[in-house]
Amino acid sequence: MISPRTTIIAASCLAISMAASVLVQRHNDQLRPGAALDDVLYISSPTMVKRASLGFDGLMACIYWTRAVQYFGYRHHYRELSYNELAPLLEITTALDPHLLPAYQFGANFLAPKPPWGAGQPDRAIRLMNYGIAHNSDNWQLYYNLGFVYYTELKDYKKASEVFGRGAEVPNAHPFMRVLAAQMAQHAGEYETARRLWSFTYHSSRQTNIRENALEHLRSIQVDEDVTNLQDAVTRFGRRTGRLPASMSELAAAEHLPGIPVDPDGHPYIMSPEGRILVHSPGDFSFITKGTPPGYKPSAPKFHIKD
Amino acid sequence: MNARIAYIASNTFREAVRDRVLYNLIAFALLISGAAILVGQISIDIERLVVVNLGLTAVSLFGVVIAIFIGIGLVSKEIEKRTLYTVLSRPVRRWEFIIGKFFGLAGTLVVNTFFMAIGVFGALLYVTHRFSAPDALIFVALYFIILEFLIICSLALLFSSFSSPLLSAVFAFSLFVIGSFADDLRGFAGLTHGLTRWIATTAAYLVPNFSTLNVINAVAHQQPPSVQLVLQNTLYALFYTAMALSGAVLIFERRNLK
Numbered sequence: 406m407i408s409p410r411t412t413i414i415a416a417s418c419l420a421i422s423m424a425a426s427v428l429v430q431r432h433n434d435q436l437r438p439g440a441a442l443d444d445v446l447y448i449s450s451p452t453m454v455k456r457a458s459l460g461f462d463g464l465m466a467c468i469y470w471t472r473a474v475q476y477f478g479y480r481h482h483y484r485e486l487s488y489n490e491l492a493p494l495l496e497i498t499t500a501l502d503p504h505l506l507p508a509y510q511f512g513a514n515f516l517a518p519k520p521p522w523g524a525g526q527p528d529r530a531i532r533l534m535n536y537g538i539a540h541n542s543d544n545w546q547l548y549y550n551l552g553f554v555y556y557t558e559l560k561d562y563k564k565a566s567e568v569f570g571r572g573a574e575v576p577n578a579h580p581f582m583r584v585l586a587a588q589m590a591q592h593a594g595e596y597e598t599a600r601r602l603w604s605f606t607y608h609s610s611r612q613t614n615i616r617e618n619a620l621e622h623l624r625s626i627q628v629d630e631d632v633t634n635l636q637d638a639v640t641r642f643g644r645r646t647g648r649l650p651a652s653m654s655e656l657a658a659a660e661h662l663p664g665i666p667v668d669p670d671g672h673p674y675i676m677s678p679e680g681r682i683l684v685h686s687p688g689d690f691s692f693i694t695k696g697t698p699p700g701y702k703p704s705a706p707k708f709h710i711k712d
Numbered sequence: 713m714n715a716r717i718a719y720i721a722s723n724t725f726r727e728a729v730r731d732r733v734l735y736n737l738i739a740f741a742l743l744i745s746g747a748a749i750l751v752g753q754i755s756i757d758i759e760r761l762v763v764v765n766l767g768l769t770a771v772s773l774f775g776v777v778i779a780i781f782i783g784i785g786l787v788s789k790e791i792e793k794r795t796l797y798t799v800l801s802r803p804v805r806r807w808e809f810i811i812g813k814f815f816g817l818a819g820t821l822v823v824n825t826f827f828m829a830i831g832v833f834g835a836l837l838y839v840t841h842r843f844s845a846p847d848a849l850i851f852v853a854l855y856f857i858i859l860e861f862l863i864i865c866s867l868a869l870l871f872s873s874f875s876s877p878l879l880s881a882v883f884a885f886s887l888f889v890i891g892s893f894a895d896d897l898r899g900f901a902g903l904t905h906g907l908t909r910w911i912a913t914t915a916a917y918l919v920p921n922f923s924t925l926n927v928i929n930a931v932a933h934q935q936p937p938s939v940q941l942v943l944q945n946t947l948y949a950l951f952y953t954a955m956a957l958s959g960a961v962l963i964f965e966r967r968n969l970k
Contacts, residue, residue: 459892460922461772463765463929467758504933507757611757 449493451500458501466502473498473508477515478614488524492516495533503540506547507612509533513550514606514615517558522618522691527558545582546609548572553602556589565589581605596630624669625692628684631666632696635674635682649680716804717812724816725823728782733820736774737827743770744828748835759839764850764932767832772857772928774828775821776888779861782820783868784880786813787964807961814869814957821861829854846934852942853931859949860925864888866956867920873964887919894921920952 448454458465473494480488495516498508515523516530534551541547548568555565566589573582581601588598600623607619638660642650650656653665653676665673672685674696684696728734744767751762787810790796799809832850837843867887871880890897897919901912925945927937 456893456896459889460926461765461769461928463761463932464769466929467762467765470758502929502933505758505761 449497451497454497455501462501466498466505469494469498469501470505470508473511474612474614477511481521481614484521486520488515488520491524492526492529492533496529496536499533499536499540503537506537506541506544507610509537509547509550510606510610510615511612513554514618517554527554530554530558543575545572545575545578548575549579549582549585549605552585552589553606556602557599562589596626596633599626621690622692625690625694627669628690628693629695631668631674632682632684632693635666636695639676639680639682643680650676652676714808716808717815720799720804720809720812721815721819724786724813725819728817728820731782733778733782734824734827736778737824737831740770740774740828741831744831744835745838748838751839760836761932763832763835763839765928767828767835768850768853768857768928768931771825771828771832771854772860772926775825775857775861776864778824779817779821779864780868780881780884780888783817783865784872784877784884786817786869787872788877788880806965810869810873810957810961810964814865814953817865817869818862821865822858825854825858825861846936849931849934849936852937853927855942856925856927856937856945859945860922862949862953863891863920863922863925863956866953866960870956870960870963873960874967888922891920891922892926893923894919895923921948924948 448457454465454469455462473491476494477488477491492512495508495512498505512530512533516533517523517525517527519525531551531554534547534554537544537547538551548571552565552568552572555561555568566586569582569586569589572578573586585598585602603619603622603626607616607623610616610619635656638656639650642656642659645659650659653673656662656676657665667673668684668690670686670689675683675685677683677698682696683698684690684693687693687697687701690696744763747766748763751759751766787796790799796809800806829850833843833847836847836850864884868880868884871883875883894916897916898913901909901916904912924941927941930937
C-alpha cells in the first residue's frame with residue numbers, strides 16, 4: 406500500500422533538491438565564467454574523433470559543426486579576442502564529413518580575419534578550403550570561398566583571380582565567378598568588387614554570424630566609399646575656389662547634392678576645420694578604413710542586425 | 713518456414729512485446745521530436761542533415777542494443793527457466809528452436825524499425841515542411857540497418873548458444889565495435905607480411921563488416937548508394953547471418969543440456 410504522505414514528502418524532496426541543484430549550478434557558472442565552453446576540445450585529432458564515432462561520423466560531424474558555431478558565437482558575444490579552437494573544430498567537422506559545405510563557408514569568413522573578427526589564421530583557412538575543394542571538386546562555391554580569403558584577407562589579387570578563374574570552369578558555376586576573376590586580375594573598381602563579394606556572401610548564407618559579418622562589411626564599404634567621394638569633392642572645391650568649404654551644406658550645394666550626405670545609420674557626415682570628412686560615430690562601423698579622426702582606435706566589435 | 717519455426721518465432725516476438733521491449737519507442741519518439749524542434753534553431757543550413765543523421769543513427773543504435781540484450785538471453789533464459797526442456801520434449805528439433813528464435817527477434821526489430829522510421833520521416837517533414845524525391849533514399853539506409861540487425865541477432869544467438877548472458881553481451885558488443893572498424897582492419901592487414909598477414913586478413917574477413925552497411929551520411933547528403941552495393945550488401949548479410957546461425961545450430965546441437 407502506497408502511503409500518500411510518503412508520496413507527497415518524496416515528491417517535495419525531489420522538486421526541492423532538483424531546484425537547489427540547478428541553483429547551485431548557476432552560481433558555479435557565475436564563479437567560473439566560460440568554464441562550460443572554454444575547453445571545448447577534448448580530442449584534437451580529426452582521425453581519432455572519426456575512429457571514435459564508430460562509423461556514425463555524419464552525426465558526429467553535425468555535433469562538431471554545431472559546437473564550432475556555438476564556440477564562435479559565444480566568444481564573439483563576450484568580445485573574446487581569440488578563437489584558438491575554431492580551426493581544429495572546423496577541421497574535425499570536415500574530416501568527419503568532407504561534404505558539410507556550410508563549415509567551409511564559415512571557415513572562409515571567420516578563420517582568416519584578424520582578431521577580434523576571426524581567428525587570424527588565413528593559412529589554416531586556405532588549407533581548409535583546399536581540403537574542401539579536394540573532396541568536392543564539382544562545387545564552385547568552395548572556389549569562391551577560397552578566392553574570398555585571398556582577396557579580403559591577404560589582398561593577393563593574382564591568387565584570388567586564379568582561384569575565381571578555376572571556380573568559373575566548374576560546371577554550373579555562377580557567371581559572377583568569371584566577372585570576379587577578371588576584376589581581380591585588373592584590380593579595378595575595388596569598392597564595387599568588395600560590395601559584390603560581401604553581398605553575395607550575405608545572400609548565399611543563412612547563418613546568422615556570416616550574414617551579420619557580411620552586413621557589417623557592406624556598411625563599412627558604403628562609408629569608405631562615401632568618405633572617399635566627399636573627400637574628392639572637398640579637393641575639387643578647394644581647386645575651384647582656393648579655399649575649403651565652410652560647411653557640409655556649402656559642399657553639398659557646390660556638388661549639387663540633394664542634401665547633406667548621411668552614413669548608413671542616417672547620421673550626416675562631418676567636416677573638420679581642416680577639410681577632413683569624418684563619420685559621426687566611427688565605433689558603429691567596425692571595418693571602416695576612412696572617416697575616422699586622427700589617432701582613432703577601433704572599439705570592441707559589434708554586429709548589426711538587418712531590419 | 714515450417715510451422716514449428718513460425719510458432720517459436722511468434723512466441724519470441726510476443727515475449728519481447730510482453731517484456732516491454734517496444735517501450736524504447738517512447739524514448740526514440742522523445743529524442744527525435746526534441747531534435748526536430750531544436751534542430752531548426754541551432755543547426756542553420758544543415759537541418760535536414762541533422763535530422764536524417766540523428767534519426768538513422770538512433771534507429772541503428774537502439775536496434776543494436778535491443779538485438780544484443782534480447783539476443784543474448786534467448787537461449788540461456790529458456791535454459792534457466794527450464795522452459796527449453798518443455799519445448800524440446802515436443803517434436804521440435806534444436807535447429808528449429810534456434811532458427812525460430814532468430815526470426816522472432818528479427819521480426820521484433822523489423823517492427824521496431826518500422827515505427828522508428830515513421831518517427832524519422834515525421835521529424836523530417838516537420839523540419840523541411842515537405843518531402844522530396846531524395847528522401848526515398850532513407851529507405852535504403854533503413855534496409856541496410858535491418859541487414860545489420862540480422863547479423864547482430866545471429867551473432868547474439870551464436871554466443872547465447874554456448875556462453876553466459878554477460879559474456880555473450882561482451883562478445884556481441886565487441887564484435888559490433890570491431891565490425892565498425894572492418895575497413896581499417898583490412899588496411900592494417902595489408903601493412904603486415906607473411907603469416908601475420910594471412911592471420912590478420914583472415915581475422916579481418918571473419919569479423920562482420922558493419923561499415924559497408926552504414927550509408928547514413930551518404931543518404932543524408934542525398935547521394936544514392938549503387939544498386940550493386942544494395943545487392944552485394946544483401947548477399948553479404950544473408951551469408952554472414954547464415955554462417956553465424958549455422959555455428960549456433962552446430963554448437964547448440966552438441967550442447968549437453970542435462
